[in-house]
Amino acid sequence: MYNVMLADDDYPVIELLSEAIDWDGLGFRLMGTHENGQSAWEQAQREAPDVLITDIGMPKMDGLELTALIKELKPDVRVAILSCHNEFQYAQQAMRLNVQDYLLKDTLDPENMVELLKKFKQSMDEEKQTGWENNRMKHLIGETRELRKEQSLKNLIHQPLLSRDQWRSEAEEYGLLAEGEACLPVLCIVENYRQVNCRFFSEQTLRFALSNVMNEMLRGMRQRVLYVGYQARISFLLFSYKPDLKTNIYAEASASLHSVRATMESVLKIHMSFLIGESETNPGGLKRRLSELLESEEQLFYLEPGGIAKMQKQEKRSGEQNLFQLYNQASTELKEVLLGKPSDSEAAVVEKWISLIRRERYPSETVKNWVLKLLLDLKLKLHTMQSVSSAYSADTLHKEIVEIGSLSELGDWLLQHLKAMTVSKSTEAAWGKRPEVAEACKYVSLRLNSRITLDEVADHLHLNASYFSRLFKKETGINFIVYVTRQKMELAKELLDGTRLTVGEICEQLGYDNQSYFIKTFKSHVGVTPNEYRG
Numbered sequence: 001m002y003n004v005m006l007a008d009d010d011y012p013v014i015e016l017l018s019e020a021i022d023w024d025g026l027g028f029r030l031m032g033t034h035e036n037g038q039s040a041w042e043q044a045q046r047e048a049p050d051v052l053i054t055d056i057g058m059p060k061m062d063g064l065e066l067t068a069l070i071k072e073l074k075p076d077v078r079v080a081i082l083s084c085h086n087e088f089q090y091a092q093q094a095m096r097l098n099v100q101d102y103l104l105k106d107t108l109d110p111e112n113m114v115e116l117l118k119k120f121k122q123s124m125d126e127e128k129q130t131g132w133e134n135n136r137m138k139h140l141i142g143e144t145r146e147l148r149k150e151q152s153l154k155n156l157i158h159q160p161l162l163s164r165d166q167w168r169s170e171a172e173e174y175g176l177l178a179e180g181e182a183c184l185p186v187l188c189i190v191e192n193y194r195q196v197n198c199r200f201f202s203e204q205t206l207r208f209a210l211s212n213v214m215n216e217m218l219r220g221m222r223q224r225v226l227y228v229g230y231q232a233r234i235s236f237l238l239f240s241y242k243p244d245l246k247t248n249i250y251a252e253a254s255a256s257l258h259s260v261r262a263t264m265e266s267v268l269k270i271h272m273s274f275l276i277g278e279s280e281t282n283p284g285g286l287k288r289r290l291s292e293l294l295e296s297e298e299q300l301f302y303l304e305p306g307g308i309a310k311m312q313k314q315e316k317r318s319g320e321q322n323l324f325q326l327y328n329q330a331s332t333e334l335k336e337v338l339l340g341k342p343s344d345s346e347a348a349v350v351e352k353w354i355s356l357i358r359r360e361r362y363p364s365e366t367v368k369n370w371v372l373k374l375l376l377d378l379k380l381k382l383h384t385m386q387s388v389s390s391a392y393s394a395d396t397l398h399k400e401i402v403e404i405g406s407l408s409e410l411g412d413w414l415l416q417h418l419k420a421m422t423v424s425k426s427t428e429a430a431w432g433k434r435p436e437v438a439e440a441c442k443y444v445s446l447r448l449n450s451r452i453t454l455d456e457v458a459d460h461l462h463l464n465a466s467y468f469s470r471l472f473k474k475e476t477g478i479n480f481i482v483y484v485t486r487q488k489m490e491l492a493k494e495l496l497d498g499t500r501l502t503v504g505e506i507c508e509q510l511g512y513d514n515q516s517y518f519i520k521t522f523k524s525h526v527g528v529t530p531n532e533y534r535g
Contacts, residue, residue: 003031005049007040020110037061048074078120184239185277187293193233203232273307301364346418354411420445437475450511489525496534503530
């Protein structure tokens, strides 16, 4: 008997498959049904399934993340994806975490699932007869090849190039720099890396998912492109081509990068930007160009979200003194906003200063120091530091800001903390000075882009969940979950008013996996749908 796990937040689908299929008769045991990916993953860690049947869009953890995690646990698991999207045939070609099949829920027929299960059972029976070790060995060989490819590139970049012939011989395995060919390197950057890494639970899982999606997608491209990992946040795409007058490699690469970006957003919900280097025909030149891309911190810092740009020579700019001459003005404007004096919103003030910094192109290190000093001084002036837990200490804030890779991310980070400070002031004024409640509100305001539970916040405060729930209700007059939802809906209104983000993008930004649920929640709180509100 083989174990089957069902994961889908659409209960009628689970009910249909559970009841309509003779699992025992087919040689399967239905080990569990789950309405979210996190619940399925928790059971999988105790007992891994032989077959996973999963939806894509689910609360807490989506089906693609669940698939990647279970495949780390059990590489030979069979996977069938259920999808509501009839355009998912593109993802079929682009994304293979060795997923065996895709079924559209709109036309789902239990008989089709029965046929698929029979194929699964036959292949698993055959593997048992020939030895599953062969498949495991293939998986390990694939992993080893990726590691060798990555190490070979790192050696080229960071080690002396003692023998060009030896490196050429090594590169031939990957189809790089063949006779008469050139290579165009592109640096790939994962945006909002801290949040993405948290969503994938580990750097290893994130790199595994990126590598699988990239390699499968590149196999279907007309161009020859090699994907090479470097770090979890950055990686390389290497375009191989024969130079001639008819080939505009920059235009062709740019078109391919648009496709890569769209696929990463739709399949893994990862936003990426790209920096295109200079073409080279020999190992020494490629080594130089790769190093230049890695050293382009300033251009990367000012790259727009989702940007695809050519690498430019970096100009040395002093700029530090000029920026700090504006410090008192920025500090005064932000303090007035936080104190509730007639002024623009936090978002408007932050956008003003971010735009000025982008226009003047101050050194990135100077900008980070300037923003960190602003935030710490504001916290001190507004007397919020003493009620801020160690999670938001100066040391932690410094570590957070060091990891930020772009000016856009830095602006979002600053705005997030300013909103938390605004909540702190309002809670102290409205609800007294119970530090637990004020701290809970600040914790919520800093994490409105993720799912927040009562247990999670109670654990953060080192309180019993039931006690915290009663305390919060007593102090605020409302249930904690209701408070969280209200905060998310208020932020949704701000995003609808002040940005061009689509409803789907706002839904994702607020940590909702199910757009229908988000729209329903918004309407129950505001009285109209998001589109009606924006109209």
